[in-house]
Amino acid sequence: MKFTLVILGAPYSSAASFSAWRFCRAALENNQQITRLFFYADGVHNTTALAAPPQDEIDLPAQWSTLIREHNLDAVVCIAAALRRGVLDEAERDRYRKQAANLGAEFSLSGLGQLIEATAHSDRTITFGH
Amino acid sequence: MSTLHTVNKSPFQSQCLYNCTDLIAPGDSLVLIEDGVYALKLGGEERARLLNAIKQGTRVYALNADLQTRGLDSSWAEIKTIDDSEFVELCCKHQRIQSWY
Amino acid sequence: MRDILCISRHSPQSGLLAKEALDTVLAGATFDQSISLLLMDEGVWQACAPLGTELSAFKDLSKNLNVLALYGVDTIYIHANSLKARGLNAHELSSGNTTLLDQADTQALMRDHQHIFSF
Numbered sequence: 001m002k003f004t005l006v007i008l009g010a011p012y013s014s015a016a017s018f019s020a021w022r023f024c025r026a027a028l029e030n031n032q033q034i035t036r037l038f039f040y041a042d043g044v045h046n047t048t049a050l051a052a053p054p055q056d057e058i059d060l061p062a063q064w065s066t067l068i069r070e071h072n073l074d075a076v077v078c079i080a081a082a083l084r085r086g087v088l089d090e091a092e093r094d095r096y097r098k099q100a101a102n103l104g105a106e107f108s109l110s111g112l113g114q115l116i117e118a119t120a121h122s123d124r125t126i127t128f129g130h
Numbered sequence: 131m132s133t134l135h136t137v138n139k140s141p142f143q144s145q146c147l148y149n150c151t152d153l154i155a156p157g158d159s160l161v162l163i164e165d166g167v168y169a170l171k172l173g174g175e176e177r178a179r180l181l182n183a184i185k186q187g188t189r190v191y192a193l194n195a196d197l198q199t200r201g202l203d204s205s206w207a208e209i210k211t212i213d214d215s216e217f218v219e220l221c222c223k224h225q226r227i228q229s230w231y
Numbered sequence: 232m233r234d235i236l237c238i239s240r241h242s243p244q245s246g247l248l249a250k251e252a253l254d255t256v257l258a259g260a261t262f263d264q265s266i267s268l269l270l271m272d273e274g275v276w277q278a279c280a281p282l283g284t285e286l287s288a289f290k291d292l293s294k295n296l297n298v299l300a301l302y303g304v305d306t307i308y309i310h311a312n313s314l315k316a317r318g319l320n321a322h323e324l325s326s327g328n329t330t331l332l333d334q335a336d337t338q339a340l341m342r343d344h345q346h347i348f349s350f
Contacts, residue, residue: 001222003221004346006348008248008350015138015196016164016231019163019164022195022214023214023217025214026213026215026218027218029215030215030219032218032222040251040255041248041251080254081251111258112254112255112257112258113258113261113262115255115258116255116262116264119234119235119264120234120262120264124221124222124227125226125347125348126221126227126229127227127229127348127349128229129138129229129231129349129350130231131342133341133347149240149271149272152312153334153337153338155338155341155342225342225345226236226341226344226345226346226347227347227349228341228347228349229349230349231349
């Protein structure tokens with residue numbers, strides 16, 4: 001079956017992000033398809049490339065990046081949710097004249113239409129909230 | 131087709147579990163995830179409220195990894211413990227998923 | 232069966248989640264999906280107009296609810312028990328185009344949609 005995953009929780013404020021990550025991994029192990037990962041609301045904090053947690057702690061943004069890379073997943077971050085929370089790619093950094101871009105290479109910024117489109121092409125949608 | 135519900139908040143902290151069980155339809159299923167698994171420690175009237183939903187035809191599950199990390203074991207005969215793969219399988223078996231948080 | 236049901240269960244001034252839920256409804260309608268909005272639990276406060284939001288980090292969401300009709304979302308579904316539990320009456324809601332649902336109607340609404348966005 002085809003799944004859209006909506007991730008609304010920031011990495012360290014709740015268990016939502018790790019639950020979504022585990023669900024994604026289990027779905028892939030069971031030969032389900034992931035149409036799209038959609039990071040929205042506080043979930044956009046999972047997509048920063050600048051997180052540097054202590055070595056003996058789980059690095060959730062890095063774990064998401066690895067899972068996405070290994071399985072060639074489509075990972076979209078809502079641009080409006082990301083901009084207001086300070087998650088920018090290089091184009092947005094330039095547009096808003098900010099000091100840095102921090103969006104991980106595995107993610108792309110786009111609009112909510114990408115969530116709607118993914119849902120339209122999926123059998124199931126599951127939300128992981130905070 | 132039926133709906134799969136998830137609850138990720140402890141019933142000792144939040145109304146989520148009861149919001150869900152008040153509305154859940156016969157044939158629907160509920161998976162307790164994250165702090166939602168603390169529902170297994172309910173006693174008295176609150177426990178009866180959850181058992182009543184089960185009697186009305188709701189299947190209730192608890193995510194094993196979340197039980198383990200919280201030092202709980204499944205002591206309810208009425209609640210089945212499932213792993214992450216079985217959670218995915220339940221999502222496939224239900225038409226839609228409502229997450230209560 | 233309709234495409235998407237957005238279930239919004241959080242209050243308008245506790246964070247941005249209620250606003251971000253509403254934005255998915257606008258997006259769904261813009262992209263020609265049959266999308267519905269259900270306000271439930273703390274979400275029913277969204278339908279109450281604030282007296283002012285000058286001292287708030289968040290804007291008046293009740294105005295945004297009234298815009299939905301322009302996008303073809305004809306009615307806002309409201310879980311009647313959630314209103315009742317909060318001592319609210321339908322005539323206290325700022326939005327006119329609402330439909331109150333009892334438990335059975337709410338269950339039927341869920342069954343009538345393919346996907347749920349849970350907010």
